[in-house]
Amino acid sequence: MFTYCEVKNLIREGGKVIGVNVYDHKNRRERQFFAPLVVNAGGIWGQGIAEYADLKIKMFPAKGALLVMGHRINKLVINRCRKPADADILVPGDTICVIGTTSSRVPYDQIDNMEVTPEEVDILFREGEKLAPSLRHTRVLRAYAGVRPLVASDDDPSGRNVSRGIVLLDHAERDGLDGFITITGGKLMTYRLMAEWATDLVCKKLNKTARCVTAEQALPGSTESRQETNQKVISLPSTIRYSAVYRHGSRATRLLEKERLDRSMVCECEAVTAGGSSLRY
Incomplete structure (x- = not known):
């Protein structure tokens, strides 16, 4: 894995993607990587990566704001049993807990400039207190926001029926461009299933046969108690x-x-x- 490397373009040869051009921000130099198949797993930035190949993926960025609290006030996840709404889950982690989240549509050209507004903080506090009253006395360490990579189907350009499900695109079948697939949508909770779907398609396209062990193989660091x-x-x-x-x-x-x-x-x-x-x- 090469961190701090920003994709700047896709390398194409005829009707096939054969690699990527990147800029290594850490070492301040351009680099090239080649592969028999390129997987676009760029999340909300996946639309921009696909555009390097003149492809269209209609993403609807949904901003979500969260608050990181200074104490772990709950041992288990507390989730409100209702239709999805603001501040309906309180998640403990290590020494802190996180209350979230909100949801609001943002322009695609603003996805790198996310700021949490005072109104969002107020909403998270007001609704979060209903889950855990002690939140009102707990210090906030920080507020942050992320962007969900929601995708509209090709036959729904308005985005009225945007799904939060996993989206796997084979661009050879969809757009006539070989050597390139996109995996996006979904949630962090489903990331291993997303990896399995993408890997299955990679193996199929590269004529590799192997049993998937995603659901069985332990994650790194879990070899002992x-x-x-x-x-x-x-x-x-x-x-x-x-x-x-x-x-x-x-x-x-x-x-x-x-x-x-x-x-x-x-x-x-x-x-x-x-x-x-x-x-x-």
Whole structure:
């Protein structure tokens, strides 16, 4: 995986996509990558990537705002049993909890400029208190917003029947362009199913036969219990140790190999270290 690399164009040869041009922001240089099949998994930015191949994917960006609270006030997820609405779920995670979310349509050219408004904060607080009254006394660490990659079907240009389901597009069948597929839509909850659908199509197009193990294979870092990993990293400060094991599982032992600077705390509220998180990588 190459982080900090922004797709700048698709490389085409005849009627087929054979690779991508990217700009490496970390090393400040242009790079090229080639592949027998290119998978567009760019989320809300997938529309722009497809446009490099003169393809049209009609996305309807839906902004969602959330609040990160300073304490973990609930042990389990609290979800309001009603039709989807603002602030209907309170999710605990590590040392904090998150209340969300809102939903509002935003112009596609504004997806990189998301800001949470005071009105959205008020809504999240007002509705969130109905789930957990103690929220009104809890400090807010930060507010942030993301954009859902909702997709309208090809026969619904108005977007009136936009689905939040998974969208898998074979551009050879849909647009006559080989070597390129798009996987988008969906939710974080369904990301492994999205990966399975996309991988199945990749294998089919590349004539590869293999049994899918997405639903069976353990995620990285889950090779041993938290208790076992805690014993191995007992020398780490307790504030770092708990969060590292919670987030990275058995991979938390890599922190023992880091220098002191990498283990330094950059966020006391959520126990984030310089080298033990995605901060650096």
